[in-house]
Amino acid sequence: EVQLLESGRGMVQPGGSLRLSCVASGFTFNKFAMSWVRQAPGKGLEWVSAITGSGGGTYYADSVKGRFTISRDQSKNTLYLQMNSLRAEDTALYYCAKGLRFGNYGDYDYWGQGTLVTVSS
Amino acid sequence: QSALTQPRSVSGSPGQSVTISCTGTSSNVGGYNYVSWYQQHPGKAPKLMIYDVNKRPSGVPDRFSGSKSGNTASLTISGLQAEDEADYFCFSYGGSYASSIFFGGGTRLTVL
Numbered sequence: 001e002v003q004l005l006e007s008g009r010g011m012v013q014p015g016g017s018l019r020l021s022c023v024a025s026g027f028t029f030n031k032f033a034m035s036w037v038r039q040a041p042g043k044g045l046e047w048v049s050a051i052t053g054s055g056g057g058t059y060y061a062d063s064v065k066g067r068f069t070i071s072r073d074q075s076k077n078t079l080y081l082q083m084n085s086l087r088a089e090d091t092a093l094y095y096c097a098k099g100l101r102f103g104n105y106g107d108y109d110y111w112g113q114g115t116l117v118t119v120s121s
Numbered sequence: 122q123s124a125l126t127q128p129r130s131v132s133g134s135p136g137q138s139v140t141i142s143c144t145g146t147s148s149n150v151g152g153y154n155y156v157s158w159y160q161q162h163p164g165k166a167p168k169l170m171i172y173d174v175n176k177r178p179s180g181v182p183d184r185f186s187g188s189k190s191g192n193t194a195s196l197t198i199s200g201l202q203a204e205d206e207a208d209y210f211c212f213s214y215g216g217s218y219a220s221s222i223f224f225g226g227g228t229r230l231t232v233l
Contacts, residue, residue, distance in 0.1 A: 035222075037167075044208075044210060044224075044225075044226050044227035045159070045161070045167060045210050045212075045224060045227065046224065047212065047221070047222040047224050050222065059221065059222075060221075061221055061222075062221070095166060095167070097167075100169075100172060104214075104222070105155040105157075105214045105222075106155060106157050106212035106213060106214050106222040106223075106224075107155065107157045107169065107172040107173070107212070108157075108159075108167075108169060109169045109172075109178055111166040111167055111168075112166065113166055114166065
């Protein structure tokens with residue numbers, strides 16, 4: 001059974017940093033792209049970042065480019081999102097999602113339950 | 122990045138069919154056959170319903186179908202059921218140089 005378990009939720013001040021983690025199980029981790037998708041309270045889904053199965057390709061939404069860094073540790077079956085220079089508009093529920101294939105094409109067949117990030121002074 | 126355009130809401134009665142559109146450009150929806158649709162019930166994680174424009178993951182009822190014409194993709198739900206009431210989002214690949222996944226603002230489906 002595929003499981004994605006996010007952690008790292010918290011409240012930080014504007015300009016602060018936070019690292020999210022997502023531990024994956026139930027599939028061969030290095031064969032699939034992974035992604036972070038967020039949802040602000042009462043709003044729609046927003047794709048944030050993705051990484052290919054090997055980790056050799058990383059992709060970012062314009063809204064987070066230069067501030068967020070996605071990475072994966074194949075030995076730990078863990079996906080990360082390092083978030084720096086956080087802004088109020090980054091406040092959202094952050095989902096970890098598994099891609100259907102090695103590359104990133106926006107098709108995610110399994111999702112975690114989400115971890116809440118609040119940026120506020 | 123640019124968003125895809127979806128209607129804010131659609132509705133239908135049980136047993137009827139509804140179609141949700143997702144309009145992009147030739148740089149995303151029109152340029153690639155990588156359009157996905159997600160269903161999200163309140164307080165729940167999204168669920169993949171359609172990928173590659175018209176393919177269904179295992180377990181998704183065949184009442185759900187996808188298509189594309191030009192820069193517009195569509196999700197059709199036939200034989201509407203009460204449990205289909207949810208928010209629906211479209212995602213589209215934008216090419217390796219775009220480095221982005223384009224997404225729609227979401228459509229609220231109400232089953233009357």
